[in-house]
Amino acid sequence: MTAKPCVLVTGGNRGIGLAIVERFAREGHSVLLAARDEAAGEAEAARLRDQSLDVRTLRLDVGCAASVDGALADLDRAGAEVSVLVNNAGILPDGTLLDMPWADVEASFAVNVLGPLRLVRGLAPRMAARGYGRIVNVSSGWGSFAEGLGGPGAYGVTKAALNALTVRLANELPGSVKVNAMCPGWVRTRMGGSGAPRTPEEAADTAYWLGTLPADGPSGQFFRDRRAIAW
Numbered sequence: 001m002t003a004k005p006c007v008l009v010t011g012g013n014r015g016i017g018l019a020i021v022e023r024f025a026r027e028g029h030s031v032l033l034a035a036r037d038e039a040a041g042e043a044e045a046a047r048l049r050d051q052s053l054d055v056r057t058l059r060l061d062v063g064c065a066a067s068v069d070g071a072l073a074d075l076d077r078a079g080a081e082v083s084v085l086v087n088n089a090g091i092l093p094d095g096t097l098l099d100m101p102w103a104d105v106e107a108s109f110a111v112n113v114l115g116p117l118r119l120v121r122g123l124a125p126r127m128a129a130r131g132y133g134r135i136v137n138v139s140s141g142w143g144s145f146a147e148g149l150g151g152p153g154a155y156g157v158t159k160a161a162l163n164a165l166t167v168r169l170a171n172e173l174p175g176s177v178k179v180n181a182m183c184p185g186w187v188r189t190r191m192g193g194s195g196a197p198r199t200p201e202e203a204a205d206t207a208y209w210l211g212t213l214p215a216d217g218p219s220g221q222f223f224r225d226r227r228a229i230a231w
């Protein structure tokens with residue numbers, strides 16, 4: 001782990017999360033690639049370190065409160081200063097709200113909403129104390145009331161909740177800690193499928209932009225392609 005200010009990306013072992021890890025690292029940041037499967041995360045981190053990029057792995061199952069607390073304790077022990085948190089990990093179980101297995105409803109809220117909030121509660125107070133922080137919540141247009149709350153089952157509802165968290169947290173945090181949500185668009189990943197029009201690298205651009213906002217940048221807003229969109 002690293003003692004200089006770093007960027008923590010959840011679900012960093014593949015898809016959009018991996019592209020976000022790589023983008024920050026190529027721009028010269030120290031990055032913690034958080035993954036629930038440590039071996040999968042370390043394989044990617046090692047590949048990036050071989051290219052002289054500063055990437056380390058952090059074991060973190062966002063859907064498990066004990067794992068989140070364990071990762072926060074690991075960060076403390078290492079003296080790591082997380083200055084940017086990208087809540088990217090997400091799941092999209094099939095079904096409808098009425099018939100999907102209850103375990104999938106609970107998992108959707110645990111991974112897409114409660115894990116991100118628990119991480120923010122652990123990390124944001126330290127950001128505030130240090131006078132700098134950027135939090136990026138990777139949401140979805142399916143979580144937008146203005147776009148009709150789409151997607152299967154609990155997904156859109158959980159992303160709407162993540163959006164609501166974004167607004168409330170921006171109100172509670174000082175201006176030095178900015179928290180914004182973003183929609184990556186429809187992206188070619190395991191979740192988005194091979195027919196999606198966008199690359200993970202294109203999706204990572206707005207996450208990078210929000211994670212490096214200047215002091216007069218926005219907070220408590222929702223973006224796609226660096227442009228504000230309606231909740």
Ligand code: NAP
Nearest residue numbers: 011015016061062063088089090140186187189190191192
């Ligand atoms: P993906 O290819 O399915 O990757 C999801 C990532 O999240 C994986 O690294 C996965 O790790 C991780 N993850 C899932 N559950 C986790 C848990 N409990 N703890 C830690 N990590 C966990 O999805 P993606 O397309 O890259 O999506 C990334 C984000 O963008 C998600 O929040 C998603 O909702 C959002 N998004 C995607 C699209 C799209 O078109 N792809 C559109 C709108 C929004 P494992 O490898 O261990 O499973």
